[in-house]
Amino acid sequence: MDEDAGALPPKHQFSEWYNNILWRAEIMDVRYPVKGLYVWYPYGFAIRKHVYQRLRDLLDRDHQEALFPLLIPEQEFMKEAEHIKGFEDEVYWVTHGGTTPLDVKLALRPTSETAIYPMYALWVRSHADLPLKIYQIVNTFRYETKQTRPLIRLREITSFKEAHTVHATWEEAQQQVETAVRLYKEFYNGLCIPVMISKRPDWDKFPGADYTIAVDTIMPNGKSLQIGTVHHLGDHFSKTFEIKYEDASGEQQYAQQTCYGISERCIAALLSVHGDDKGLVLPPKVAPVQLVIVPITIGKRHEDVIASARSLEQELRQAGFRTKLDTREMRPGAKYYWWELRGVPLRLELGPRDIDAGKVIAVKRTGGKVSFDREDIKSGVAGVLAEISDAMRQRAEEHMKDRLCSVISIEPLTAALNDGKIAVVHWCGGRPCGDAIEEKTNGSILGTDVRSAYVPSTEGACIICDKPGKATLVGRVY
RNA sequence: GGGGUAGUAGGGUAGCCUGGUCCAUCCUAGAGCGUUUGGGACGCUUUGACGGCGGUUCGAAUCCGCCCUACCCCA
Incomplete structure (x- = not known):
């Protein structure tokens, strides 16, 4: 018998395995002739359908689904300064209608805050309208300059679930952040994917947010993959877009907002975390064929x-x-x-x-x-x-446990990352020390305030400056 | 961001330097017929390609230019 007949590359050659399985298992056809755009095969699309149905089911408990336009007029897009800085290099612009140059350029949404919030300004009048919790599942466009990769780094994100909530107070919005984190944990638990939850460092938060909580998982090659984010937007956008409500005592107040998203990276994680040398292994809940x-x-x-x-x-x-x-x-x-x-x-x-x-x-x-x-x-x-x-959940958790380690100085940290690990270190939270960690190890700080069963939330001396520091995740990232 | 290599049928390759019926070869690909069927069956017949646009030329997969795409390395 020919042992090699139809064999996949082994999974420990992860990059080859991944590229190979996408077409062999008929998930994506990567031959579409535009960089960073890929085609969903029917089977891949069926997996997507079941995964996103789960996401809808979770959100529909207390969110409403809506749909906002793909095109955003330039003046709206350019209103919030930090937000622009974060996205302006990645925006596709529509400049013509047929052969006629447009008076107002239109952005293809890289994310929808600036499409949604002008409407929220019209919709939110009184405290009785709050909280407002809406989500949509849409495609978004980002002109990625780095190497693109199917399901992971795309120029068209075809499956972006984004939720946008409005609240009366900062604390309520904070509670919503926690609710969203719990919701994402539940979602990934259903997919049997273990996650690490942490607070991104300030320089890596969403442009225009007070803070960002991220959901990451570990891929088979030891790189971490961000598969969800939750942002507390404070009143940055409400002040920009004039989202105000009248409180119980008749005062006009700026609203407090959150937004949180998951993209088809959740499918990349699903395929990668569970697959083996023979191919995909799908959790029964989302398998198109059980x-x-x-x-x-x-x-x-x-x-x-x-x-x-x-x-x-x-x-x-x-x-x-x-x-x-x-x-x-x-x-x-x-x-x-x-x-x-x-x-x-x-x-x-x-x-x-x-x-x-x-x-x-x-x-x-x-x-x-x-x-x-x-x-x-x-x-x-x-x-x-x-x-x-x-069995799938257990296997995936063991993999994650194996990939996590704790280190107390820089050399072992570099060694751990080279060995395909995600490491827990102590870090003082300062930008200079953070930059030093990233430069010396060629890794990235994922975040602090780590919530993972496998990461103790200890305190200790910063790995760079020796001042008191908090447990921090460091890894190589996609 | 900087460099390198490549693109030939569904997939994998040869041919390119040295233009000339060379449209080659293999397969886990497709179609057809027959024999098979408890872990990837076999035989025969057959289909199908030179990434795109332009240039040089009597003639381009091959030489030149631009573009697109992919992969690798370095920052």
Whole structure:
């Protein structure tokens, strides 16, 4: 047998593995002839659909979904000084309508604050209108100058979920930040992706924010990937865009705002964190196909087996499982590899022997084979899918634990980063020391106020200046 | 930001320096037929490409220019 037939590059060659799996598993076609723009294949898009449906379900508890325009007039975009500084090098401008130059240039949103907040100024009148919690899921454009990478660094972010909230007080907005962080933790827990939550250093916060809380995960090569951010905007934008409300005593007050976002980087994390040498491994909750039934048809039993498989499929589908019956003219082994590559959590095998014995064989994508009695199939499948989720979550958490370490001086820190680790150090919080850490290690400060089960929130002497410092995450980043 | 290398069929390669029916070759690609089918089947037949635009030339995958895209290295 040819062991190499159809093999992926091994996952420890992560970059090759990643590029390869995107087209082999039909997630993205990278051949679109514009830098930084990629095409979602139907299968990739189906994964996206299920992931974003989960996000919608979480947000819909107390947010409303809306939709704002893609184009932002120049004068609105240019209102908030810090915000402009943060984005002006990355903005695409629409300058013509047909052949006619436009009087007012239009920006393709790199993010939507300046599209949404002029409208919020009209919508918010009184304290009774607050809190206002709205989100949208849209595409955004950023003229990235660094190397682009599918799902990770894009010129068109096709799947940007951004929420924008308005509150009466700074404290309420702060509480909303915490609520959003909890919501993101829940979201990623559902995807079985462990995260590190920290407060970004001041120079790395969102342009125009009081502070930024970031959600990061660790990729297989040890680099951290930012997969969510939550910003307390204070009154920066409300003052710029005149978002005011009348409080209970009849006074006009500037509103306090937050915004928070997640992009298709969550899909990059989903694929990368769980995948293995055979291909994708998808959590049952978001797998487009949760169960694939592979009928084993031999000679005369063909019709018999197919009929049995169809009734099995129908029963499972009615029970609410996303089920696929694979009746293609291929050998069973070829189908196994096909579905394993695509990350289907559970494979059911049904052949003459099983039918005669009243059994169904189930093979978990995470490893292991079980045999169900045909009549118990529904509860059996439900149980095994739950086991798969647990196994995935545990495996991913162990990977994260392995990648985290604590160091107390610069040389070991550099060594740890070179070794593909994310390190916890003590840092005084000062910019000069922060710059020194980043320069000496070629790494980045992810943040302080770390919230992770694996990172103790100790205090200690700053790794550079020896003054009192707080636990700080340092790593190489995407 | 600075440098380097490359782009040939669905994927992988050769050909380029030394222009000339060379439109080659392999596959996990496609189509067709037949035999197969409990972990990637096999045989036969067949389809299909020189990144884009322009230039040089009797003639360009090959030489020149510009553009686009990708990958690698350094900051």
